[in-house]
Amino acid sequence: MNSQQLRDALRLYLVMGSPNCGRADPYAVLEAAIAGGITMFQFREKGSGALEGPAKRELGARLRRLCAQHKVPFIVNDEEGLALELEADGIHIGQEDAPAAAVRQRLKNMIVGVSAHDPEEAQAALAEGADYLGVGPQYATRTKLDAREVRGPAMIERIRQGGIRLPLVGIGGIDATNAAPVIQAGADGIAVVSAIAAAGSPREAAEKLWRIINR
Numbered sequence: 001m002n003s004q005q006l007r008d009a010l011r012l013y014l015v016m017g018s019p020n021c022g023r024a025d026p027y028a029v030l031e032a033a034i035a036g037g038i039t040m041f042q043f044r045e046k047g048s049g050a051l052e053g054p055a056k057r058e059l060g061a062r063l064r065r066l067c068a069q070h071k072v073p074f075i076v077n078d079e080e081g082l083a084l085e086l087e088a089d090g091i092h093i094g095q096e097d098a099p100a101a102a103v104r105q106r107l108k109n110m111i112v113g114v115s116a117h118d119p120e121e122a123q124a125a126l127a128e129g130a131d132y133l134g135v136g137p138q139y140a141t142r143t144k145l146d147a148r149e150v151r152g153p154a155m156i157e158r159i160r161q162g163g164i165r166l167p168l169v170g171i172g173g174i175d176a177t178n179a180a181p182v183i184q185a186g187a188d189g190i191a192v193v194s195a196i197a198a199a200g201s202p203r204e205a206a207e208k209l210w211r212i213i214n215r
């Protein structure tokens with residue numbers, strides 16, 4: 001996938017695991033979100049109530065197959081072994097995880113996304129060969145309990161002003177009311193969790209976000 005294809009894939013990026021779906025079946029939520037137009041999916045089975053072991057792998061395999069059927073890139077959060085086992089299209093790692101270059105070495109040809117909270121971390125990820133950056137938290141988030149301090153879209157502007165042209169997605173508390181400034185700040189797309197996963201209709205939530213970021 002070249003840089004422009006990756007930018008297009010980052011447009012509406014659903015990050016989700018079973019704890020983010022309320023009482024809904026994560027498979028059904030993902031199916032609806034795909035129908036609503038999400039362009040990439042990250043399997044992030046974390047937080048209270050997250051599945052573990054065989055149940056986690058089984059859910060991951062089902063969601064992976066669904067993404068393959070609809071040609072939606074499937075990314076795994078943090079875990080290299082799971083990314084390999086599920087034959088994921090890529091992995092997303094934090095700054096504290098192994099350098100992106102080492103991860104790519106082990107996960108041949110996979111997309112490697114790296115979290116960045118400021119221009120220094122963005123520069124470090126670029127130097128390590130990250131394929132895209134996840135920059136946040138943009139706004140207060142209910143999902144990531146150990147999220148760093150809210151920096152807002154201004155941080156995306158600072159990273160772009162620092163000369164970093166890498167594909168970049170904003171994440172953290174993004175919903176239909178605040179998505180536009182993230183794109184205006186220079187992000188190629190938005191990553192959302194609750195705005196779609198916890199919506200009454202994930203399909204309509206995705207469709208609404210799609211209209212807003214492509215206005």
Ligand SMILES: C=C1C=NC(C(F)(F)F)=NC1=N
Nearest residue numbers: 077092115133134169171191
């Ligand atoms: C902590 C994270 C930061 N950014 C992203 C993404 F949006 F995918 F780039 N995913 C994460 N899990």
